[in-house]
Amino acid sequence: HVDHGKTTLLDTIRNTNVVAGEAGGITQQISAYQVDVAGKKITFLDTPGHAAFSAMRARGARITDIAVLIIAADDGIMPQTEECIKVARQAGVQILVAITKCDKPTANVDRVKQQLQKRGLTPEDWGGDIICCPVSGVTGEGVDSLLENILVQAEVLELQANPNRRANGYVIESELQQGLGPCATLLVEGGTLKVGDAILIGEHFGKVRALIDDRGRRIKEAPPSTPVKCTGLSGVPEAGAEFRVMLDEKRARTLAEETARERKEEELSSSKATTLDALMSRMAAEGRRELNVIVKSDTQGSLEAIVEALGQIKSEKVGLNVIGTGTGNVSLTDVKKAAAGKAIIVGFDISNDSGVQSQARHDGVRIASFRIIYELLDYVKQCMLDLIPAEFKEVVLGHAEIKAIYDIGKLGKIAGSQMLDGRLVAKEKYRILRKGEKVWDGKVQTLRHFKDEVKEVTGQQECGVCFANFEGFQTGDIIECYALEELPRSL
Numbered sequence: 001h002v003d004h005g006k007t008t009l010l011d012t013i014r015n016t017n018v019v020a021g022e023a024g025g026i027t028q029q030i031s032a033y034q035v036d037v038a039g040k041k042i043t044f045l046d047t048p049g050h051a052a053f054s055a056m057r058a059r060g061a062r063i064t065d066i067a068v069l070i071i072a073a074d075d076g077i078m079p080q081t082e083e084c085i086k087v088a089r090q091a092g093v094q095i096l097v098a099i100t101k102c103d104k105p106t107a108n109v110d111r112v113k114q115q116l117q118k119r120g121l122t123p124e125d126w127g128g129d130i131i132c133c134p135v136s137g138v139t140g141e142g143v144d145s146l147l148e149n150i151l152v153q154a155e156v157l158e159l160q161a162n163p164n165r166r167a168n169g170y171v172i173e174s175e176l177q178q179g180l181g182p183c184a185t186l187l188v189e190g191g192t193l194k195v196g197d198a199i200l201i202g203e204h205f206g207k208v209r210a211l212i213d214d215r216g217r218r219i220k221e222a223p224p225s226t227p228v229k230c231t232g233l234s235g236v237p238e239a240g241a242e243f244r245v246m247l248d249e250k251r252a253r254t255l256a257e258e259t260a261r262e263r264k265e266e267e268l269s270s271s272k273a274t275t276l277d278a279l280m281s282r283m284a285a286e287g288r289r290e291l292n293v294i295v296k297s298d299t300q301g302s303l304e305a306i307v308e309a310l311g312q313i314k315s316e317k318v319g320l321n322v323i324g325t326g327t328g329n330v331s332l333t334d335v336k337k338a339a340a341g342k343a344i345i346v347g348f349d350i351s352n353d354s355g356v357q358s359q360a361r362h363d364g365v366r367i368a369s370f371r372i373i374y375e376l377l378d379y380v381k382q383c384m385l386d387l388i389p390a391e392f393k394e395v396v397l398g399h400a401e402i403k404a405i406y407d408i409g410k411l412g413k414i415a416g417s418q419m420l421d422g423r424l425v426a427k428e429k430y431r432i433l434r435k436g437e438k439v440w441d442g443k444v445q446t447l448r449h450f451k452d453e454v455k456e457v458t459g460q461q462e463c464g465v466c467f468a469n470f471e472g473f474q475t476g477d478i479i480e481c482y483a484l485e486e487l488p489r490s491l
Contacts, residue, residue, distance in 0.1 A: 009070065009100055009137035010044055013147065032172055032187060032227030033214045037147045042154075043187070043225050044068075045172065063170045063187055065159050066150060067093045072100050073107035073134070077115040085119060094153055095121065096131050098146055103136040161224035166245040167191035171201060172227065174236045175299040176328035180210075182233040186222075186243055193228065194221040198249040202241045203260035205252035206233035236327045239300040289317065289387040292343035293380060294324040294334055298350050302373070303327060306348055309377055315491035318384040329353050330367055339363035344383055346376055385489045392484040398422025400463065400479045411446070413471040414464045417479055423458040424481045430467070433478040443468045 013035055034043045045064060067088040071081055088095050099112050113123045113132060122128020131149050135142035169189035177183045184201065186193065193199075197208045209232030211219050222228040234256070237243075246252040293310065297303035307322055323341045324334070330345055330352045336359075338345050345360075347369035360367050366383075370376040404416040424430075426447040432440045446453050448464040457463040465479060 009098065009135060009143070012137045012140050012143055013044070032185065034226060035147075037151060040151055041225075042147065042150055043227055045187070045227075063172070063189075064093055065157065066153050067091075067095050068146075068150070069095055069097045070100055071097060071112050071116075073102050073109050073112060074104050076108075076112055077119070082119070085121065094157060096146075096149060096153060097121070097123070097133070099132060099134045100137055102134040102142065103139050109134050161190045163192045163223045165191040167193035167197070167222070168242065168244040169193075171237050171239055171241045171243060171300075173239055173299050173301050174327070176236050180231045182206075182236045183229055183231050184233060184237050184243075185227060185229050187227050188222045188224055190224055191245065192221050192223050193226075193230070193245065197245045198247070198252045199230070199233070199243055200246050200252040200255055201233065201237040201243040203256050203263060204233050204235040204237045205246075205249065205256040207249055208232050236300060239304060290319040290321055291380070291384050291387055292321050292323045292338075292341045294326075294338050294341075294343050294345045295322055295348075296326050296328065296330050296334065296345065296350055297348040298327065300327055302348055306346075306373060306376065309373065310380060313377070313381060313384070313491070315384060318387050318491060320380070320384060330356050330369075332356060332359055335359045335363060335365050335367075338365045344368070344380075346370070346380060348373065348376055381491065384491055388489045388491075390489070391487045393487055395483050395485050396422070397428060397481045397483055398424055398458075399481075400424055400457075400465070402473055402475050402477045402479065403462075405473070405475060406464070411466055413473075414448070414466045415473050415477075415479070416464055417462065419457060419459060419461050419463065420478075422481070423456050424463065424465070424479070425456040425483070426454070428481055428483045430465075431480050431482070432467075432470075432473055433480055434474070434476075439472070439477065440467070440470050442470060 010033060032043060032045045034041055067084070069081065069084055069088070071077060085095070097112075097116065099109055101107055102109065109132075113126065116123060116130065116132070117126065117128070121130045123130050123132040125132070131153070133142055133146040133149055135146050137143075167188050168191060169187050172185045172187050174182070174184040182204070193208065193211065195208050195211055199206055199208055208230055210230070211222055212229040212231075213219050213222075214227055219228065246255070295303060295306055295310070297306060303325055307325060310320060310322060313320055323343055324337055326334070329350050330347055332353065332355060334345055335356055337343070338360075343365075345365060345367045347367065349371055350369060352367065352369075356367070359365075368376075368379055370379065399420040399422065400417040401420055402415040402417050406414045406416055408414055424447060426444060430442060430444055431438050445466045445468045446464075447457060448454065448466075449457055449461060454463075467473070
């Protein structure tokens with residue numbers, strides 16, 4: 001769950017096993033790390049804990065052999081923790097529990113164990129088969145025993161792979177990086193990935209130009225269960241896609257093009273061509289307003305999470321269509337697409353290419369970029385609310401009775417009135433009631449108290465009212481002043 005201390009724990013594990021003098025201070029985009037424990041290597045995948053990133057966690061569970069479930073001792077099991085348990089069980093992955101924040105005074109390890117037992121995960125010291133390790137990412141206590149337990153589990157499960165064959169594995173994360181082009185973080189599952197290998201990932205292919213490990217060093221080859229960043233691809237692959245090394249680049253290209261063609265055909269058959277007229281008439285018939293959005297993000301994984309979270313926004317009054325997605329900065333093509341589809345562009349952790357802002361101003365396209373996913377979602381919701389027409393409710397402000405009528409040359413007739421209740425405000429709307437029936441509705445030209453023009457009249461005062469373009473009032477008529485208040489909009 002978010003804020004349970006996953007990354008802090010990993011930092012502690014890495015600092016105790018990483019030579020401090022190495023490319024320190026580089027924040028790896030690879031959220032996969034490898035550590036050495038007693039001469040054996042363990043690869044960790046760090047997944048986000050936010051509710052929005054469920055697809056990422058599911059992908060993490062599919063790729064791994066052992067899932068370490070992190071639960072904070074002070075919070076206990078949270079909704080995302082339950083989701084992780086479900087995902088790990090579906091993927092058939094061995095679960096190991098690390099109870100973090102044990103250095104806090106509010107920590108209660110036994111309560112966490114009780115919660116685990118309720119969900120069918122009985123801790124080992126209570127006669128079950130789930131290993132629970134109390135740890136603290138801050139003080140580092142219990143970390144060694146956690147790593148030992150992971151190695152013990154690995155031996156029990158007899159996890160083995162053959163390094164002497166062509167590599168295959170999964171894409172953990174992918175992005176378009178300046179200076180490097182399309183990059184993918186790969187986790188080698190079997191075989192050894194080498195520089196110069198012809199690689200195929202779905203509809204993308206390429207020759208491995210460089211392999212960069214989780215410490216930012218260039219390496220020649222990556223043995224099984226090593227996380228590496230790979231460059232030299234033809235495009236940004238989908239996160240979670242499977243990769244495999246082909247005999248040569250020509251074969252990889254043929255297969256990639258075949259996959260791309262199949263996907264295009266599928267897309268075309270699923271989306272029946274809608275003409276603009278048909279679309280407009282459909283919208284008019286349904287009476288629904290639509291907000292079109294183009295989503296851009298730094299990595300494929302967060303892009304997927306954002307699109308999924310946008311799909312969760314439900315509204316009766318406004319439809320939300322994601323008409324385009326992509327990784328990398330906002331480009332001129334995106335702006336043109338947004339202008340054509342009357343869409344807004346939202347970005348996550350990216351910037352704009354040169355010339356994009358001026359083009360967007362010219363085409364009237366709104367571009368907003370965010371660093372926090374919840375702010376992005378709130379912005380989209382606000383844009384949807386802005387499409388809903390305003391609804392008003394009427395608030396009666398006050399009444400006055402016409403006692404006398406004066407004719408003042410240029411101004412015309414003025415109604416000399418006595419306040420009955422509330423107040424009369426010059427800028428608001430007025431109606432005249434005769435025996436409870438409405439005679440006229442409109443604005444006033446001037447509102448006077450004796451000779452002075454005033455903005456409002458209150459209490460039991462007398463006043464003179466001159467109505468805009470209306471002189472058919474009589475003594476005894478009631479003047480009613482009312483305002484229209486905008487109601488808060490809701491999806």
